[in-house]
Amino acid sequence: MKELDELYQSVILDHNRSPRNFHRLEGATAHAEGRNPLCGDQFEIWLKLDGELIADVAFLGQGCAISKASASMMTQAIKGKTVAEARALFEQFHQVVAGAGEEKLPAKLEVFRGVSAFPIRVKCATLSWHAMKQALEKRNHAVP
Amino acid sequence: MTTLTAIGRTATPWDVARVRADFPILSREVHGRPLVYLDSAATAQKPRAVIDAISRYYETGNANVHRGVHALSQEATNGYEAVRVLASRFLGAASPHEIVFTSGTTAGLNLVAQSYGGSTLRPGDEILVSEMEHHSNLVPWQLVAERTGAAVRPIPIMESGGLDLAAFEKLLSGRTRIVAVTHASNVIGAINPINAIAAMAHEVGAVVVVDGAQSAPHLRVDLQAIDCDFFTCSGHKLYGPTGIGLLYGKYTLLEQMPPWQGGGGMIRDVRIDRSTFAPPPERFEAGTPPIAEVVGLGAAIEYVMQWDWEALVGYEQDLVAEAAQRLAKVPGVRILGEGADRVSVLSFVMEGIHPHDAGTVLDTLGIAVRAGHHCCQPLMRRFGVPATIRASFGAYNTLDEVEALVSGLGQVRRVLGA
Known part of the structure; x- marks a missing residue:
């Protein structure tokens, strides 16, 4: 099935097997947890902000290949970006995986376009992104 | 269609073809494949009479x-x-x-x-x-x-x-x-x-x-x-x-x-x-x-x-036992709670493959299983797994469908590179 191959591209499988920035982040200034109570997927995101700049980002947790690869590639995509840029990227990413937008994504994130053929998996792809957005919103709170 | 009387210990035969004919939904296709419904523990299909x-x-x-x-x-x-x-x-x-x-x-x-x-x-x-x-x-x-x-x-x-x-x-x-x-x-x-x-x-x-x-x-x-x-x-x-x-x-x-x-x-x-x-x-x-x-x-x-329940129970028990036996032979599969007497419901995990990914691949083959924690998070913790793949069999399931699941797992391993 063509859609299946587009969903599970090798780059997604690679990030699932070897997630990047997969650790707790010492000295983080923002943190949030993403949890899908329906399926039990759960990720924690840590961000280290330098003013408006995302100086570092990391995550830990468990979930399916789509959710884990998405979290891993998100950390790569937003590291070094500004808070505003990360928020804009969230919107774009969300639109594309939900099948609601034609806009282009940064080349590396294009592999997630295939998720739109599997509506039930959109939540998997966006779980860590929602957590990231939430972490940015409460960035002045204490980080555990 | 294979009936278990050929392979099993059931004394009274269970006429699964006749039972299947009572359930209109079983003749539909999903993603261009005949529906293999292995999710009766979530909800069973309904006979015409209902x-x-x-x-x-x-x-x-x-x-x-x-x-x-x-x-x-x-x-x-x-x-x-x-x-x-x-x-x-x-x-x-x-x-x-x-x-x-x-x-x-x-x-x-x-x-x-x-x-x-x-x-x-x-x-x-x-x-x-x-x-x-x-x-x-x-x-x-x-x-x-x-x-x-x-x-x-x-x-x-x-x-x-x-x-x-x-x-x-x-x-x-x-x-x-x-x-x-x-x-x-x-x-x-x-x-x-x-x-x-x-x-x-x-x-x-x-x-x-x-x-x-x-x-x-x-x-x-x-x-x-x-x-x-x-x-x-x-x-x-x-x-x-x-x-x-x-x-x-x-x-x-x-x-x-x-x-x-x-x-x-x-x-x-x-x-x-x-x-x-x-x-x-x-x-x-x-x-x-x-x-x-x-x-x-x-x-x-x-x-x-109006069913012969002795025949039904025997049939379902044979079906789940056969499923457990065949699944155990799939590389990387671990069945949970293997030692217990069970109704025709079983859960397993696959090494390196998250149950949701397996569920998505099986779905493309027309096979409906449940993937997740099944509203049993304490049990998931007890077995040290975040989620499982659950196959559950009802009065209308067949040995051919068990076989479809087992061969579907081969496809799961291919797609997910395990």
């Missing part, structure tokens, strides 16, 4: 029950009460008055927790629940414990999947008021020995509340034999409609219990500042009940009561 009974009710018999003097209302009331009688026979209750219609197993458990638990529990009392309980037989007890000062304590389960009866015996004490256990696990299928549990619990004066959602469709339940105090099950897992379930309670207990919800139909006399209540079961059926669903459930019970 679908027709609901249509017929709305087309020719719709009226409210226990309300009107007109003919339609009387017919509807007669039909509704006839299902209570049928259900009491099906489960082996002592009387139809011991059967309360609820919206499902969850509602039945909440009713017992809030009404029986809420009116009898005191600070320091204990409620024992097993580690394999569905959240619906756990959270209601936590809520009532919070309110009354009682404590919820876990009955451990063994690696084999069975309840640790020795540990259970040690947990029992004069403080134990309620023992809430499932008859059969919705995740690993393990069957719990309710009569032994009830005998032990009754020794210390505790009542036994049984979640029968997964046993009613797969075992011939006889409430007199298992001697629990409360038993509840869902219509939709028993080939009937959603939104309807049965709660059985020993009448002497139901009689002591305060109403759960107030409203029409459950009263004896109402003043502006106080009321007296109808006897059970009406006391627990406030408001217009789901009448069409009761009618549909009646059709489902009639449908399954």
